[in-house]
Amino acid sequence: MSIADQLLAFVAAIGQLLSQPTLVAVLLGSSLLGIVFGALPGLTATLGVGLLTTLTYGFDLDLALVSLIALYVGAIYGGSYSAILLNIPGTAASAASAMDGYPMARAGEGGRALGLTTTASFIGTLLGMLALVLTAPLIVELALQFTSYEFFLLALFGIIISGSLTSPDLVVKGWIAGFLGLALACIGRDKLMYYPRYTFDLHALDSGIEVVPVLIGAFAIPQIIGTLRSKAPLAAVQAVGRIIPDFRTIARNLRHIVRSALIGVGIGAVPGVGEDIAGWVSYGAAKNGSPHPERFGQGEPAGLISSETANNACIGGALIPLVTLGIPGSPPAVMLLGALMLHGLTPGPMLSIQQPTFLVELAAIMVLASAAMWLNGIVLARQVVKLLRVPATLFLPIVALLAVLGSYALGLNITNLYLMVAVGIAAYVLTEMDYPIAPLVIGVILGPMADENLRRALMVSQGDPLDFFTRPVSLVLIAAILLTVLAQVPAWRRWRHGLLARFRRKS
C-alpha cells in the first residue's frame, strides 16, 4: 500500500469506528477505567489489561481491541494524578512525574500540572503511534540488537541517574538510597541459578522484592506520616489554576517532548523494558541536558512533561516488536498479547499477510484512545483537584487504606503488605534525614536487570569485559553513561556552560 492509500484507509478506519455508538461508549468507559486504575496506587496497567481480557472475552475483536488499548493508554496516564496531587505515584511508570509534579501542586499549580501531563501524554501517545506505523521495521531491528550487554548498560544508565536526583544536602545520599534499592533487589532467588539469596529460609522472600509494594510504601507512608505529623494541608488548593493546558509551555518545551518521545519509543521497543524505566530515563536525560538542572525537583514543567511524554510514547514503542514479531515490548504488552491470542489473533510477521489492514486499524484505535484519554483527562482533572479540599486528617487515613489494598491487589500476597509497611517506615526515616527516596525505587526496579544481565554477558564472553566495547549499541549506551556521570561533575558543567555561553554570544 502506498502512503496515500494508507492515509485513506486510516481516515476510513477512524470514521468506521466512530460511527458505532457502542464502540464510542466502550472507548470512553475503558479510558476512564484506565485512568482510575492508573491513579489508584497498586493498580497497574498490566492488572487492568488482565481484567479487561476476561471481561471482553465475548466482544468481537474490534471492540475488545478498542477497550484494551484505551485502558492501557489511560492507565499509563492516570498514574500522574496521584503523583502530582499526593506525591504518591499510582504506578511505577509515573514515579518520575512526582519529582516535579508534586512541587508544582504544592505551589498551587496542581491544575496546570495536570493540564500539562494530559497534553504531554496525548502527544506522547500520538508520537508513539506514528513511530509504530512509520518506522516499525527499522526500530525492531535496533531493539533486537539488545543482548545482555546492552540490557546491563541500560540498567546501569538508570542507576547512574539516581545519583543525579540529589538530596537537598549531600550528593552522596542519592547514591546511598540507590544502592540500598539495589541491595533490596538482591533478596530472593537469583534469576539464573535459582539460588536463594538473603531469604533467611523464609519462603515468602523466595520470589524476591516486588516493585509495587516498595513503590507504595516508599512514597505513601512518608507522605501520610509527614503530613499528619506536621498538621500541614496537603497542597495549596485555593489557587487550583487553569486546567486547560497552557499550550505556550508545551510549545516552549517542544524539544523535550520530541526527545522524550524518542526515548519512550526506543525503550518501549526493547523487549521486557517498559514504561517505568522510560519515565526515569527521559527525566534524567531532560535534567542532564538542561542548562538549569537545579530547577528540576523544584517544580520544573520540563521534568514533568519529559516523564509523561516518554511513558505514553512507550506504548507505541512496546507495540512495535509485538506487531512485527510477536514479542511484547513491555509488561502490559505481554498481557495484551495474551488478550489478542484469545481473540484468535496472533501478532507477528504473519499478521501483515493475513490481515494487511491491521496496523492501520491499530493506529486508528490508538488515536481514538489518546483522544478519549485527553477528553476524560480535561473533564476529570478539575474534579480530582477538589479532592485536596478534604481535610488531610480524613483524607490520608483513606489513602492509607488504599495503599494497603493496592499493595495486595497485584500479587494477592499478604507478604507484600508487610513489605510495604516496613519499606514505608524505613523510607520515612530516610526522608527525615534528607535522603531522596526515588533512587531507592529505581534501584529495586533495575537491580534484577543489572544483576542478571551483567552475569550473563560475562558468561557469554567467558569473563571478558572487553566485549562491552565492541558492539555499536553498547558504545552508544556507554557514551550516554559517561556523559551523565560527567554532567554531575561541577568542573565539566562549568566548562560546558562556558562553551554554550560563548556560542550564544557569537550567534
Added chain:
Amino acid sequence: MRAKTTLALGIAAALTATGAIAQDYPSRDINAVVVWSAGGGTDTANRLILAEMQENLPVRINVTNRTGGVGGSVGMSYVFEQPADGYTLAGISESVVTAGVQGGWDQRMDVWYPFIIGGSPDLVSVSSDAPWQSLAELVEAAKATPGEIRAGASAAGSIHHLNLLALEKGTGATFNYIPYDGSAPAQNAAVAGEVQVIVTSLAEQQQLLQAGRLRPLAMLVPSGVELNGEAIPSAFDSFPELSEHLPIKQAIGFAVLDAAPDDVKATLVEAFDAAMASDKVQTWLGENYYEASGASGDAAKEEFARLESLFAWTLHDLGAASVDPATLDIPKPN
C-alpha cells in the same frame, strides 16, 4: 440501636450464604487463581478454557493471578488453604511440580485433582546465521568442541532446561547452557546471536520461525511437525536413543483440591470436557501449536505424578533441590 440491627442482619446474611454453599454447585462465582503471571502461556490457556467453561455453568469464573514463591508455591498454598468446595481453582502448569523440592511448600501433587488442557511440544532451533542445517550437524559440532556452543533456555530446572539436558544425554553432546528468565528473553537472545542454540516450545517460537529469525532443527517429541508447509523432523529420527529421556511435555491446565466433593468434580469434568470439545478451544489450540490433552481426574493425576518425580529427581541430581525428594516420598522416575 442501628448498629446492632445491621450486625444481626449481617450475621443472618452470612449464615444464609454459608448455608447456600451446601446447595447445588456452583451457586456463586468460581475464583481461578493462576500461579503464573498474567499474559503467559498458562494464564492465556486458562483464561480461554475457563471462559468457555462458564458458558456451560450458571456462574462466572473470575481469573486472578497470584504469583510468587518457587514453582508457583504462593498461589498453590493459597488455594490449598481455601475450603475444598470447588469455588477456588488453581491455574497450574508442569513447572509447579518443583515447588515441593525447592522448599516452596510441603505438599505433593496428589493434593490436586488436575485438568490438563495440553501443551506445546519443545523443539531445538538455531539462530538464522548459525552454520548448522540439521540436528546431526549441530551434535557433531558440539561433540567436537564440548561445552563451547551456547544454548539458551529458561532458568535452571525449567521444562526447557530439562529438555536441553535430555537432548545432551540422548546425543552425547554438551552445550554451554546460558539460563534466561523465561522463554521470551532466551529466544530474543538467540535472534540477536547471544546464544546459537535455543530450546523452547513451538508455540513460543512459531512467530520467530515463520519470520525466518530462527531455524528449526528438530522437534523433541516422537513425531515431526509441519509449519507453514515446511517439515520439522523429529529428533528421534536421527537419535533413537532420545526416546529413553524424552518426551518431556508441558501440562498446562488447572486443578481443584482433591478433597473436594465428588459431585463438584463431576460438574467440573463435564464443563471441562464440553469446553475442550468446543470449536473455539480446538481452533485456538491448533493455531497456537498446542497438543490438546483433555485429561482429567486419574489420568491427569498420573501425568502430574510422573512429571513430579522426573523434575524432582533431576533437580536433586543437579544439586539444585533444597529438599530431598525422598523426604517428600516422591518415587524415583523409572
Added chain:
Amino acid sequence: MTTSPSSATTRGRPSDLWTGLALLLIAAAMAGGALQFPLRGTYAGVKNAWYVSPALFPLIVATCLFLLAVTLIVTTVRSGVLADRSSLASGLAGEGDVVLIAGIIAAFVVGFVPRVDFVVAGVFFLLAFTLAFHVHEPRVAKLALGAFFGTTLVLLLMAGLGLTPVVRTAAAAIVDATVLLVAAVTFVAARAMTTDATARHRLRQCLAVALATPLLLGIIFKFLLLVPLPREGLVVVALETVYYAIRGAF
C-alpha cells in the same frame, strides 16, 4: 525535629554519622552473606565461574555501599557539624505522632488484615485513625487507639494460640461480628465524651468516612475490578449474597 526540610544544612547533620555507621554494618553483613553463596563450581547445571556466581552482584553492591558510607562519615566528621553543640540535639528525636501513625498502619496490616473480614477491619482502622487525628480531643484519641491496639493484641494472641478460625465459617463470622461490635462501642463511647458541636460534627465525619470507604472500596474491588479481598468474611459474604440476589433477579 519539628522544623521543615528547608532547615537542612548543605553539609550534613550529626545523624549522618550514625546512619553512616549503620550502613557500614549493613554492607559488611551483605558481603559476609554473599561469601556463603556458591562462588565457583557447577550449580544447577550452570557452568560456574567467578563471573557467574550469584555472589557477584551482591558483592559489588556491598562494596559500593561500604565506600559510600565511608564517604558519608568522612564528610560529616570533616564538616564540623559534630562540634556544633546546638545541632546535636536535632536529628531524629522520637516524636509520638510518628510512632503512633506507623503503629496504626502496622497493627492494621499485621493484626487485622489476615484475620478479619476486610470491610470490618477497614471500618475499625479508619474509625480509630480518624478519631485519633481528626477530632482533636485527646480523650477520644486515647480511647480509640486503646480499643484499636487492644483488639490487635487480642487478635495476635488468638493467632499465637492457633485460634484464628478458617475463613467462611460460623466461627469466623462471630470474630468479625465481635470486632465490628467493639468498633461500634468505641464510637458510642467517644460520642459520650464529646459535648461541643464542632467535635460532634467531626465525629460524624469520622463515622461517615469509616463506614463508607471500606464498603465502597470492597464493592468496587470485589465486584467491579474482580480483585479478591485479603479476607472475605462476614460483610463480604453478606455483600455476595446481595450481589447474587440482584444478579439472579435479572
